[in-house]
Amino acid sequence: MTHGMVLGKFMPPHAGHVYLCEFARRWVDELTIVVGSTAAEPIPGAQRVAWMRELFPFDRVVHLANENPQRPWEHPDFWDIWKASLQGVLATRPDFVF
16 A cells, blocks of 8 residues: 655645645545645634545545744754654555655
8 A cells, every 4th residue: 555645835725726636536546635834824724624535535634833943954853754744644654756
């Protein structure tokens, strides 16, 4: 069984996001869509999660609300921070990242 992951802010979701998620879904058995958000963003993360669940009711949509650095140069441990955060919301390690 193959597992894929799409990570995005989806602020708001648009046709490109829909295309990406539909493309990913064709290549894997299970797809997890990770909606990343921070408190400072103008559209609440919970609203974006609801939109993505409405658009993709048969896929797993999770909310990553950690206040992680948004760019690699913002923190020397950027990649380790994001790896740990993603492991916290993913049920299994993805075989493919889209």
